[in-house]
Amino acid sequence: MSMPFRAIALVAPLVVILACSASPPPVPPPQPGPIPVAPLPEPPRADTPEPSAPAPVLTEVHHPSVDPDAPPPQPPLPRHRAVYENLTGVRLNPLGLENRFLVSARARLYRHDSPALRENHLAIGVSNIQSPAFYRHGVVVEARPLTLVTLSAGVHRIGYYGTFQFLQGYPDAQVNFSDAAMRRGADEGRNRPARGVEVELRGQFLGKVGPMVIRSDTSFYYTDVDLLPGERTYYTPRYDLLMPNRGFALTSDNDVLYFSDFGLVAGLRASVADAFYDAATLAGGEDLNGPTVRLGPLVAYTFFDKPGAVYNKPTVFLNAGFWLKHRWRTGGDDPDAVTQAMPMIAAGFRFEGELFRRD
Numbered sequence: 001m002s003m004p005f006r007a008i009a010l011v012a013p014l015v016v017i018l019a020c021s022a023s024p025p026p027v028p029p030p031q032p033g034p035i036p037v038a039p040l041p042e043p044p045r046a047d048t049p050e051p052s053a054p055a056p057v058l059t060e061v062h063h064p065s066v067d068p069d070a071p072p073p074q075p076p077l078p079r080h081r082a083v084y085e086n087l088t089g090v091r092l093n094p095l096g097l098e099n100r101f102l103v104s105a106r107a108r109l110y111r112h113d114s115p116a117l118r119e120n121h122l123a124i125g126v127s128n129i130q131s132p133a134f135y136r137h138g139v140v141v142e143a144r145p146l147t148l149v150t151l152s153a154g155v156h157r158i159g160y161y162g163t164f165q166f167l168q169g170y171p172d173a174q175v176n177f178s179d180a181a182m183r184r185g186a187d188e189g190r191n192r193p194a195r196g197v198e199v200e201l202r203g204q205f206l207g208k209v210g211p212m213v214i215r216s217d218t219s220f221y222y223t224d225v226d227l228l229p230g231e232r233t234y235y236t237p238r239y240d241l242l243m244p245n246r247g248f249a250l251t252s253d254n255d256v257l258y259f260s261d262f263g264l265v266a267g268l269r270a271s272v273a274d275a276f277y278d279a280a281t282l283a284g285g286e287d288l289n290g291p292t293v294r295l296g297p298l299v300a301y302t303f304f305d306k307p308g309a310v311y312n313k314p315t316v317f318l319n320a321g322f323w324l325k326h327r328w329r330t331g332g333d334d335p336d337a338v339t340q341a342m343p344m345i346a347a348g349f350r351f352e353g354e355l356f357r358r359d
C-alpha cells in the first residue's frame with residue numbers, strides 16, 4: 001500500500017471519533033422508559049476513502065525471449081531404426097553411371113535435443129553399388145558419436161564385367177591410361193572380367209555457422225584385384241585413378257554450402273584424389289598421376305523432408321568440377337589429353353527413408 005493511502009487509513013477513524021465527540025446529539029431529560037442506547041457512529045462520508053487490504057506481493061518471473069519464426073524443435077530420434085539410402089548418378093569426363101544402395105540398422109547411443117548431438121548412433125549395414133562396368137557390395141559398420149562426425153569402415157567384394165574398356169591391367173604407374181588409350185586397348189581385346197576385394201575407411205565431418213555449412217567426406221581405400229602376372233596397376237572409373245594393386249588410395253570431397261529455408265543448397269565443391277605408389281610400381285620414375293584436383297559449383301534441391309517417412313528427402317543435384325590438376329584432363333601436348341575447358345559433370349537423384357522404428 002502506498003504511503004498516502006496508509007496515512008488516510010490511520011487518520012480516518014480518529015476523524016470520525018473527534019467528529020462524534022465534538023457534536024453529540026442533545027440528551028432529553030430522563031423519563032421513564034426504555035434504557036437509552038448510545039447513538040451509532042456516523043457512517044463515513046462519501047469522500048472518505050475506505051481502508052483497503054495490502055496488495056499481495058507478486059514474484060517477478062523472467063521469461064526468455066522466444067523467436068516466433070524459429071522452427072519447432074525436432075523430437076528425439078527413436079532408440080532403434082532401420083533406414084535406407086539410394087542414389088543414382090550419371091557423369092561425364094570421365095564417363096560413368098552407377099546406382100548406390102545402402103540399408104542399415106541403427107541403435108541410438110544417447111538421447112539429446114541439441115542439433116549438434118541429436119543425430120548419434122551405431123549402425124551396421126549392407127551396401128551395394130551397380131554400374132554397367134562394375135559392381136561393389138559388402139558390409140559397412142558406422143559410428144556417429146554426434147551430428148558433426150561420422151566414421152565408418154567397410155569390406156566389399158568388387159568385380160568388373162569386362163564391358164566397355166574395363167578392366168585393363170598395367171605393369172607400372174607410368175603408362176598411358178587416358179580415355180583414348182583405354183579405348184584402343186579395348187579394341188585390342190585387353191579388357192577382361194576381374195574380381196577382388198576393397199576395404200574402405202571413411203570419415204565425414206560437418207561444421208555450421210548460420211545457413212552456411214562446411215562438409216568434408218574423405219575415404220581411404222585398399223584394393224586387391226586378380227591381375228595377371230607382371231601387372232601392378234589398373235584403372236578404376238569410379239575414382240578416376242590408376243590404382244596400385246594391393247596398395248592404397250584416397251578421395252576427398254570438401255564443400256562450402258548455403259542451405260536455404262525452402263530446400264535449395266548451393267555452393268562450391270573441391271575434390272582431391274590420389275594413389276600411393278611404391279618404388280617398384282613407379283618403375284624408377286616420378287609420380288605423374290596425382291594428386292588430381294577439381295573445383296566447381298554444386299547445386300541441389302530437396303523437394304520435402306518428412307522425418308520418419310518411408311520415402312523422404314527426394315533430391316536432385318548437379319556438380320560441375322573443373323579440372324585444376326590431372327594428367328589426362330587438363331590439356332597439354334599429348335593428343336590423348338582432354339581439354340581443360342571440359343569439366344567433370346555429375347548429375348543425379350537421391351532419396352532415403354525409414355523402414356522401422358522402435359523406442
